[in-house]
Amino acid sequence: MSRALKIVFLVVSVWLGFNAGAQTTANRELVVFTDRDYCISGDTLWVKIYVPNELQQYGNIVRLQLESQTGNLIASRAVKCNNTHTEGYIAVPDSLQTGLYFVHAFFNAQRNNGLLKCIGRSVYVYNRFDERIDRLPVVENKTSVIIPESAGSQIDINLEDPDYHRRDEVKGNINTGDNEFVFMVASARIIEPFSHENTGFMNFGMKDQNVGIPEFPEKDGVLISGRLSDKETGDASTELVLLTVTGNETYFDYYYPDSTGQFHFFLPDAMGSANLILQALAEEDTLFDIELTPNFMSAVQQLKFDSTFVNPKQSEIIENTIKGTFFNKLFRGVSISHNDAFEMSNPYGIPFYGIPDNHIVPELFIDLPSFKEISRELLIGFQYRERKDQLTFRMLNYGQDRFFDAEPLRLINGIPVFKNSFFQDLKSTDIASIDLVKSERVFGDLRFTGILAVSLNDKSNSWLAQQPNLFQLKVPCIEFPKQPNYRPNAKSKTQPDTRSQFLNSVIEPAGSWPFSFQLSDVKGDLEIKVEAITKSGKLYRTSKIISVQ
Amino acid sequence: MSSLKKYTGVVLGVLFAFIVQAQNMGIETYHLNSKSNNLQGKMLGEVFTLNADINYFFLYPDDWVAGSVKFVNGNKFENIRLRYQAFDDELITYNDNGGFLYVVEKEMVEWFSFQDGSKTRKFVRLTKNNNQQTSMYLEELYNRELSLLVNWYIYEQSVSPYTDRNGIKRAVEYLMRKDYYLYTEKGGITKIRLNRVALFSLFPENKKQIRKLLRKNSLHINSELSMIDALGLLSKNKLTE
Structure with a gap:
């Protein structure tokens, strides 16, 4: 082979290799689609995320984030994905300043992949109290x-009529020809010119902001991380951390923190807002602090910003948009209501301490005035000892035919309790049921010398306030699936309708997809847009803009 | 008092104080380390005390072997040391961090497997639909739409008094036996003997074809292997439907 041929062969090989590499990279990125280019503070931003097959090894929980241009995490959601995509929303805080913000997503298991990439979106947020916006940042x-x-050439957007007026019904269909698309999103909205011009898809290289969170694949559950420290000195502590999640069924887990005090818990099938109770297990006189670590990957560090003038026409449209949103809220209400719903099934199917040897329902017996009486009358194999102001409990060890030398694990409403005095004043009318386990139980590496589990009629757990080193926190877990409502209000005939978004749907990449929606009272340019992605990660777009008179 | 004794006293004192503290909590935390943090899920069970009789007569295999356990909730625990306690039909594992033995919560186990010499033995937990819904561990010998399972069990038999190798007088012997079962998702588990009649009674409508098939392949069912071959043939010829 001549030298020239060798060089040509080498160059072709390198080029092919580079191309293949580029394609692989593109395949392995989440792609974020938003239903709008701008939001007014207090709005709900709806997001769809394309999840390539190659990423499904990382679990099925996508972390969706809204980040400010200064690199602050504004909002975060954990959403569950199906085979190809996931959907979620971000409630934009009412007090958020006017500016440029970024929506991006990642799988937790991707966090240590060197430079993690994602195709995200930039959106403008206009604070609803801003009277005049004359300068805005741009990338x-x-x-x-x-x-x-x-x-x-691949996607046709056909409309039944060429002209539309306010409140008209827009009907049409989207036809796709031969294409390589794997995911397509169709949307329709009234354009706000400044954000339309200055936002779009962005290639983000994301950096871990919380080193120490493990690259654990979140499958049907969320990872919660935090740090335990000494309250006085602030130094990291390595005492055992106990977690109890209250709900219909109580979930229990433990974590032995590393030298940095970091702890992590995985909450399987936890949907909604979880009520976590964290306890540091240590000597009573040491006080601890527990702080949760946000699972945050920043994407804006690579970006530089400039600011540009907003011309009077654009400024006026933004002002009208803010007013329109105000009216929209006034007449339609808030689309997403925040509630404290929480669902989490017990992953073990049985209590973490096993099937109890005795399950006592005090209601079935005569009323007893104290726990001392209850233990004497109803709790066979349980000793309640009072000696010199010292109250001790002992459980019978069935297998060994003798009492354990140590205290049993004591639980009230599933929460570990380390002071027997909490039980002292419990009357049988306070108690729903009592479980006794009369053997040495194992949970992971923990051993319990018998179990006394008291379930109270009152589940408010107000007694928790008296327990030291106990932290009660509300933590968002997997988002309950919700759908946006772009439809007009039923009463809208007599009320102003100021909707600007009309459509945002995932459509099949092949065939014809009919659509229809009713316009609002908002005039301006209506954009019907289809955004699509190919298997190799290439983005395509086609749109039709019509003027609404 | 020598300095060695002093230091030993101090160390013992500290340890005692620590143990007392841990005991007051109701949770024993002596040997926890980062390996104790299994985020995917934890093992559940009951501490097990091993005595000489159990160790000598009831546990299989003869020594602790590395194995895997899968829970019904999907959690899988690999490379843990385990043995099967055939007398009480329980799975015993050794906790390396805590240095204790425990019986794995039976209701949680879907299957467990371990290496027995060159052979991997897999035991599945099935529930017998008798009045008590008894859960039992059965070794899986063949697994298709029809599974061949074996129940290892140890029973006690009275014998003439004798002195065992430890010098203990005994009047019982422990013997290991195997019962065979066929399992289908629809029909549950059926106890069988290792012969062709078992197949005839299970598939009476295909009795003729099965007899013909076994004859044609010169297959005489009288062992685990020949039953596995027969089930393979039945499956191949779609006679198990």
Whole structure:
């Protein structure tokens, strides 16, 4: 082979290799689609995320985030994905300042993948109390901005009528020809010119902001991380951390922190807002502090920003948009109501301490005035000893035919309790049931010398306040699936309708997809847009803009 | 008092104080380390005290072997030391961090497996639909739409008094036996003997074809292997439906 041929062969090989590499990278990125280019503070931003097959090894919980241009985490959600995509929403805080914000996503198991990449979106947020906006930030380095290729030849957007007026019904269909698309999103909204021009898809390189969170694949559950420290000195502590999640069924777990005091818990099938009770297990006179660590990957560090003037026309449209949103809220209410719903099934199917040897329901017996009386009359194999102001409990060890030398694990409403005095004043009318386990139980590496589990009629757990080193926290887990409501209000005929978003749906990449929606009272340019992605990660877009008179 | 004794006293004192503290908590935390943090889930069970009789007569295999346990909730625990206690039909494992033995919560186990010499033995937990819904561990010998399972059990038999190798007088012997079962998802478990009649009674409508098939393949069912071959043939010829 001649030298020239060898060089050509080498160059071709390198080029092919590079191309293959580029394609693989593109395949392995989450792609975020938003239903709008701007939000007014207090709005709900709806998001769809394309999940390539290659990423499904990382679990099925996608972490969706809204980040400010200064790198602050504004909001975060954990959403569960199906085979190809996931959907979620971000409630934009009412007090959020006007500016440029970024929506991106990642799998927790990706966090140590060197430079983690994601195709996210930039959106503008206009604070609803801003009276006049004349300058806005823009991204300076355009290399991060992805301009989708035109899909005009593959996707047709057909409308039944050429002209539309306010409150008209828009009908049409989206036809796709031969294409390589694997995921397509169709949306329709009234354009706000400044954000339409200055937002879009962005290539993010994301950096871990909380080193120490393990790259644990979250499958049907969420990872909760935190740090235990000495309250006085602030130094990391390595005492055992106990977790109890209250709900229909109580969940229990433990973690032995590392030298940095970091602890992590995985909450399987936890949907909604969890009520966590964390306890540090240590000597009574040492006080601890527990702080949860947000699972945050920052994407804006690579970006540079400039600011640009908003021309009077654009400013006026933004002002009208803010007013429109105000009216929309006034007449339609808030689309997402925050509630404290929480669901989590017991992953073990039985209590973590096993099937109890005795289950006592005091209601079935005569009323007893104290726990001392209850233990004497109803709790066979349980000793309640009072000596010199010292109250001790002992459980019978069935297998060995003798009492344990140590205290049993004591639980009230599933929460470990380390002071027997909490039980002292319990009357049988306070107690729903009592479980006794008369053997040495094992949970992971923990051993319990018998179990006394008291379930109270009152589940408010107000007694927790008296227990030291106990922290009660509300933590968002997997988001309950919710759908946006773009439809007009039933009473909208007599009320102003100021909706700007009309459509946002995932559509099949092949065939014809009919759509219809009713316009609102808002005038302006209506954009019906289809954004699509190919298997190799290439983004395409086609849109139709019509003027609503 | 020598300095060695002093230091020993101090160390013992500290340890005693620590143990007392841990005992007051109701949780023993002596040997915890980072390996104790299994985020995916924890093992559940009951501490097990091993005595010479159990160790000598009831446990299989003869020594602790590395194995895997899968729970019904999908959690899988690998490379743990375990043995099967055939007398009480329980799975015993050794906790390396805590240095204790425990009986794994039976209701949680889907299957467990371990290496027995060159052979991997897999035991599944099935529930016998008798009045008590008894859960039992059965070794899986063949697993398709029809499974061949074996129940290892140890029973006590009275014998003439004798002195065992430890010098203990005994009047009982412990003998290991195997019962065979066929399992289908629809029909549950059926106890069988290792012969062709078992197949005839299970599939009476295919009796003729099964007899013909076994004859054609010169297959005489009288062992685990020949039963596995027969089940393979039945499955191949779609006679198990």
